[in-house]
Amino acid sequence: MLQKRIIPCLLLHKGGLYKTERFKKPTYIGDPINAIKIFNEKEVDELMFLDIDASVQNKEPNYKMIEDIASECFMPLCYGGGVKTVEQMKKIYSLGVEKISISCQSILNPLLIKDAASIFGNQSVIVTIDIKKDFWGKKKVFINNGKKNTKLDPLEFVKQVEILGAGEIVINSCDNDGVMQGFDYELLKEIKSNTKVPIIALGGSGNLNHIKEVFELANVDAVACGSMFVYQGALKGVLISYPSYEKIQELLGNK
Numbered sequence: 001m002l003q004k005r006i007i008p009c010l011l012l013h014k015g016g017l018y019k020t021e022r023f024k025k026p027t028y029i030g031d032p033i034n035a036i037k038i039f040n041e042k043e044v045d046e047l048m049f050l051d052i053d054a055s056v057q058n059k060e061p062n063y064k065m066i067e068d069i070a071s072e073c074f075m076p077l078c079y080g081g082g083v084k085t086v087e088q089m090k091k092i093y094s095l096g097v098e099k100i101s102i103s104c105q106s107i108l109n110p111l112l113i114k115d116a117a118s119i120f121g122n123q124s125v126i127v128t129i130d131i132k133k134d135f136w137g138k139k140k141v142f143i144n145n146g147k148k149n150t151k152l153d154p155l156e157f158v159k160q161v162e163i164l165g166a167g168e169i170v171i172n173s174c175d176n177d178g179v180m181q182g183f184d185y186e187l188l189k190e191i192k193s194n195t196k197v198p199i200i201a202l203g204g205s206g207n208l209n210h211i212k213e214v215f216e217l218a219n220v221d222a223v224a225c226g227s228m229f230v231y232q233g234a235l236k237g238v239l240i241s242y243p244s245y246e247k248i249q250e251l252l253g254n255k
Helices: 032-041 063-072 086-094 111-120 154-164 185-192 208-218 245-251
Strands: 005-013 016-021 024-030 047-051 077-080 099-102 125-133 139-143 148-152 168-173 199-202 222-225
Touching (some): 016 032, 024 032, 032 047, 032 063, 063 086, 077 125, 086 099, 086 111, 099 111, 111 125, 111 154, 125 154, 139 154, 148 154, 154 168, 154 185, 168 185, 185 199, 185 208, 208 222, 208 245
Parallel strands (some): 005 047, 005 222, 047 077, 099 125, 125 168
Antiparallel strands (some): 005 016, 016 024, 125 139, 139 148
């Protein structure tokens, strides 16, 4: 069983580090390399970088930026954004990235998951699923930064991804993104109880209690956080942070 993890999730946009709210209003946070150096010092579990431009703009992954990030990163690194082929994945892994997140292509070309898992191993292939309420209030799988409704049912799609060989699945709540009011506990609980693949909750964390609650209520395997680790206070001043090892152990009930 994987140890429970708390993962900073950082968004790459226009070559910089940004944060969004409900997948809109990207706000500049700073330089990705500077953020990595701070997280290195704080000894985080792992880091997740998602390029929110590459897929939407139909661009190749920015290999130079990925190489720069990987060379500075002292912890396991997951990258996502613009990945369409096994050849691209091979190049990204060669740059020092341990895990690759597939999002749009998990829907447009689901066999990529199967092919990648068989070549690189399940543990190296992550699928990120963006979930959002549609016009009728039904939760559906979206792509293209929450702009295109695939009309797929999240739970059914999770089961499909599991069969194809995903090593972990990120459940990303578009509606909770950047709001810092807590996770979609019910959805996460339903998904976790119906799959054996490790689930990472993303979208909604605003404080340590939210993290504690999602571990306890939904039994997820990991939590990914954006705003909570880059903002401080009601005015959202930029300050890179991460809880101490002791605080995390206390949070997980290990003390």
